[in-house]
Amino acid sequence: MSRTPRYFLQSYGCQMNKLDSELVESRLVASGYERAGSEQDADVVLLNTCSVRQHAEDRVWSRLGVLRQEKRQRPELVVGVLGCMAQEHRRYLQARMPHVDLVVGPSAFGDIDQQVERARSEAAARRVAHEEAVQKDPRATPGGAGIVTVDHGVSGDTIHRDVRVRPHRSQAYVSVMRGCNMPCAYCIVPTTRGAEISRPIAQIVEEAQRLCDDGVTEITLLGQTVNAYGRDLGRDVTLARLLRALHEIPSLRRLAFITSHPNFLNRELVDALAGLDKVSRFLHLPAQSGSNRVLKAMRRGYTFERYVARIELLREAAPDYELHSDWIVGFPGETEEDFAKTIELMEAVRFAQSYVFKYSPRPGTLAAEQGVDDVPDDVKAERNRILLEVQERHTAEKNQALVGQVEEVLVEGPSKVEGRYSGRTRQHRIVHFAADDPALIGRYVPVRIDEALGHSLVGVRLAENAAEDGARARTEVRA
Numbered sequence: 128m129s130r131t132p133r134y135f136l137q138s139y140g141c142q143m144n145k146l147d148s149e150l151v152e153s154r155l156v157a158s159g160y161e162r163a164g165s166e167q168d169a170d171v172v173l174l175n176t177c178s179v180r181q182h183a184e185d186r187v188w189s190r191l192g193v194l195r196q197e198k199r200q201r202p203e204l205v206v207g208v209l210g211c212m213a214q215e216h217r218r219y220l221q222a223r224m225p226h227v228d229l230v231v232g233p234s235a236f237g238d239i240d241q242q243v244e245r246a247r248s249e250a251a252a253r254r255v256a257h258e259e260a261v262q263k264d265p266r267a268t269p270g271g272a273g274i275v276t277v278d279h280g281v282s283g284d285t286i287h288r289d290v291r292v293r294p295h296r297s298q299a300y301v302s303v304m305r306g307c308n309m310p311c312a313y314c315i316v317p318t319t320r321g322a323e324i325s326r327p328i329a330q331i332v333e334e335a336q337r338l339c340d341d342g343v344t345e346i347t348l349l350g351q352t353v354n355a356y357g358r359d360l361g362r363d364v365t366l367a368r369l370l371r372a373l374h375e376i377p378s379l380r381r382l383a384f385i386t387s388h389p390n391f392l393n394r395e396l397v398d399a400l401a402g403l404d405k406v407s408r409f410l411h412l413p414a415q416s417g418s419n420r421v422l423k424a425m426r427r428g429y430t431f432e433r434y435v436a437r438i439e440l441l442r443e444a445a446p447d448y449e450l451h452s453d454w455i456v457g458f459p460g461e462t463e464e465d466f467a468k469t470i471e472l473m474e475a476v477r478f479a480q481s482y483v484f485k486y487s488p489r490p491g492t493l494a495a496e497q498g499v500d501d502v503p504d505d506v507k508a509e510r511n512r513i514l515l516e517v518q519e520r521h522t523a524e525k526n527q528a529l530v531g532q533v534e535e536v537l538v539e540g541p542s543k544v545e546g547r548y549s550g551r552t553r554q555h556r557i558v559h560f561a562a563d564d565p566a567l568i569g570r571y572v573p574v575r576i577d578e579a580l581g582h583s584l585v586g587v588r589l590a591e592n593a594a595e596d597g598a599r600a601r602t603e604v605r606a
């Protein structure tokens with residue numbers, strides 16, 4: 128009797144990429160596959176890839192090199208490249224990577240199980256051919272790149288998600304839209320993921336309800352420009368309306384969404400954020416630069432002043448929101464004056480958290496096609512360092528201000544330090560506290576903050592009624 132086929136799936140990208148992997152897994156499990164403990168134990172190895180940064184791509188190319196060797200030993204192994212690199216580099220994969228059997232773009236995961244099945248039977252046929260080939264040349268590599276589906280496949284969002292296939296019991300991602308219609312000059316996403324396609328509100332609410340029925344209490348909505356949600360579905364469909372609909376699910380306790388674009392932070396959304404108490408108190412709103420000249424070259428569609436005005440709108444209505452940002456330093460043409468404006472914006476808004484990236488041209492983007500990358504690497508590195516230093520000062524000040532407060536923490540699991548568990552507050556801050564009880568994972572516990580570290584907080588878990596009334600006598604809970 129043949130054994131149950133096994134897959135090994137590895138994600139190399141963003142949250143959207145990880146959610147795609149869950150959808151692919153749920154489809155494979157529904158078709159009778161089981162997860163392998165390791166690559167060596169798998170019949171099918173799938174790499175779900177990301178094109179946004181060179182580093183992520185490099186890791187995949189090196190993995191594919193290892194898999195080429197593996198396939199020489201096991202010609203029946205099926206190797207698949209999924210996601211943004213599959214879309215972006217399909218021709219290269221077909222031409223130069225004959226050991227790759229399956230190339231599937233991010234908008235074509237809906238029937239991934241059938242594609243894997245086809246790839247397996249084609250690989251079996253190639254195995255026979257390979258055995259004949261090695262008779263003549265022992266170094267022969269099995270031929271691959273049999274199936275390539277990129278632009279016109281069945282979208283992963285059509286998968287009726289098996290909500291039981293997920294890595295965390297109490298937390299889940301839900302995709303609300305695919306693609307992006309924005310023209311940012313440095314970004315490959317519109318090419319790899321295509322134009323915006325939003326899912327109907329009813330479909331998202333149904334999926335969220337099933338997740339909550341299965342024990343999820345925190346949902347994070349995903350979209351490349353999540354606050355542009357619904358504009359392809361008509362004027363009545365907006366992120367604000369979606370948040371209000373999801374807010375009605377009784378067992379849902381926290382609702383977050385990433386990533387937002389400054390241009391779509393409007394009055395309707397701000398009112399929803401202020402009024403819906405289940406919505407987490409942080410907003411990821413990448414500014415990228417503070418220089419109007421650079422923002423124009425990036426084609427971001429806003430100015431320093433407009434960005435600040437949007438934040439003021441939010442802070443007037445909901446002062447408890449923390450802001451997170453992404454920044455690119457060393458964009459082509461960025462001068463010292465431009466960079467000074469970026470620092471000015473950072474100082475003006477005082478973000479809780481920032482990711483800083485040194486500009487590197489990504490093939491296929493407008494900025495790369497213009498062929499200019501004129502800020503030297505050492506200048507990029509220095510600007511990167513300065514920006515991180517400013518951010519760390521702001522983060523430290525904000526964390527320090529929380530010492531002595533009681534925060535509600537959703538426990539995520541053991542921390543790296545033995546004898547401690549970690550979780551997140553409603554403002555997405557990481558909190559560590561002494562504990563040694565796996566039953567805490569997924570629970571909301573009150574933690575008194577005793578110490579502010581650079582990027583996280585350390586506290587003491589309190590008896591569970593303490594967060595409801597900060598003035599009440601607080602009982603520490605020992606690990």
Ligand code: SF4
Pocket residue numbers: 307308309310311314315316317351352388
């Ligand atoms: S908004 Fe700009 S940076 Fe974000 S995904 Fe779209 S094109 Fe890329």
